[in-house]
Amino acid sequence: MQNKKLFILFLITALLINTSCKKDEDVVSFDNNWDEDVYVFGNNLKTRHKNLFHNISEAKFNEDIKLLRSKTNTLSDAEINIELFKIINKISDSHTSIMGGSWFTTLPFSVEWLSDGMIITGINEENSQYLGKKIVAICGIDIETIIDHFSTLIAYENESCLRWFITSYLRVPEIYNHFGISESENSITLNLEGGVNIELFSMEEELVSIYTGVSLPLYMSNTSDYYWYSALNNEEFLYIQYNRAKERNDLSFQTFTTQISELINQSNTISKIIIDLRLNSGGNSLIAKPLIELLHYYVNHSILLPENIYVIIGRKTFSSAVLNSIELMEAFNPIFIGEPSGGKPNHFGEVERFTLPNSKLRVSYSTKYFNWLQDDPSSIFQIL
Incomplete structure (x- = not known):
């Protein structure tokens, strides 16, 4: 009887020790608020996304998260946000995204990427004479190189989507600074056709639209x-x-x-x-x-x-x-x-969202995959 009691006591003690060790293993410590946010970002996407690793391997995703966590003490808010954009890009799901934070500012111009190039469709009143002009370079860097840089931040699945999404990113001066395109965090120079250069500074300004005063289609x-x-x-x-x-x-x-x-x-x-x-x-x-x-x-x-x-x-x-x-x-x-x-006809969707605990950035992710077409074309017109 005494031996039986000792055996039961041994089992309970072993169980308690094992549980205690397991809890210690599950505890994750964080160096700073961004470190926690990046961890939550990665962990939630891994557990909630329909198929996070259809384009990026789990090992590469984990490596990117670990590397970014190790840099959170040295990077600015904007730089960390940009690095999260890059991770989202590698997932290759245009329904999975992370918002930009309040640390990003906006330049007073807007563009449309048309068949003949990047065209100014809105700009501050001071430069309104340049509406409709083509941007050939920014800060002396040709527009094709600019597009190559910015496309690494965007979740897109075909060129039409990139042509749509990229226009809002092109208004953010902190991104130009991140890629070394501009030395400033709040200004860029637009190089237009005909040798015209315009310097723009980030500020809240009313834009003059190319459609102002014209009969709309x-x-x-x-x-x-x-x-x-x-x-x-x-x-x-x-x-x-x-x-x-x-x-x-x-x-x-x-x-x-x-x-x-x-x-x-x-x-x-x-x-x-x-x-x-x-x-x-x-x-x-x-x-x-x-x-x-x-x-x-x-x-x-x-x-x-x-x-x-x-x-x-x-x-x-x-x-x-x-x-x-x-x-x-x-x-x-x-x-x-x-x-x-x-x-894209076959695509992830049924979007849900979560909020990062410290930065309060909202992250969207897909919970379903729509497999409509066997050939898996990149867009509707590829079907026709």
């Missing part, structure tokens, strides 16, 4: 509405602009679709439908279901020919809007117009 006339429509060309065309996959507070998408149906039923002239998704960056793909069902009805009852359905897409067609484009393509084989979608 139809697709830019009402971009704040989630969805709206207009009859065109003596009511031969019905133009539907679908800007966001989200219900309006004042008009449900079901009611909106009913209005479209009533208009078509009352009209003797509408024979072609244009669905403009070029500004739709996503939301809930199921929102568009009533419209797609209505088109099915019209096609099945020979009220509308499939070849008279047109879909406009572009670099900002992303996420759920890409899924809706695929649904339209598979159901009706419509005529697609525009440029390749910024969203």
Whole structure:
């Protein structure tokens, strides 16, 4: 009996020692607040992302996190944020991202990356005469090299997405300083075609838009509405602009679709439908279901020919809007117009978020993979 009691006491003691050791092993110590944030960033992505290591190996990811943690005592807030951008880039999931912090400032200009180059579309009033001009270099570094540097910070899966996302990064002077492009943390010099140089300093300034005082094209006339429509060309065309996959507070998408149906039923002239998704960056793909069902009805009852359905897409067609484009393509084989979608047809999504404990930066990550197409094209236009 005494031996049995001693054995039980031995087991309990061993269990307590083992538990105590395990707790010591699980305790992670941090040198500073950023050290903790980087640890939480890496650990949460590893445990929460649908498939974090589809592009980067777990060993490389862990190595990058460990290296950045070792540097947090010497790097500035902006530099650590930039290093986190670089890690996000290697994941290669455009739905997984980290926000920029308040330590970043903004330069008073905006650009669009068009077929003929990087064009100024907004700038401070002092330099408004340069609206529409092409940027050939920044701080003496050619624009192609600038793009190569900045692309290492962006989570993108095709060139259209890069052309869209990069424009906001190009306004951040701290990034130019990080890459050694500018010696200053708050200014850069734009080198324009024709030998013109403009020095810009980070400050809150109202931008003059290239579109100020000009007649806007139809697709830019009402971009704040989630969805709206207009009859065109003596009511031969019905133009539907679908800007966001989200219900309006004042008009449900079901009611909106009913209005479209009533208009078509009352009209003797509408024979072609244009669905403009070029500004739709996503939301809930199921929102568009009533419209797609209505088109099915019209096609099945020979009220509308499939070849008279047109879909406009572009670099900002992303996420759920890409899924809706695929649904339209598979159901009706419509005529697609525009440029390749910024969203990849097969992609990660169903985004969730967490907040880093000290910097309070928000991190978005994917919880689902949408495998729509066997060939895995990089954009919608690669399918056609």
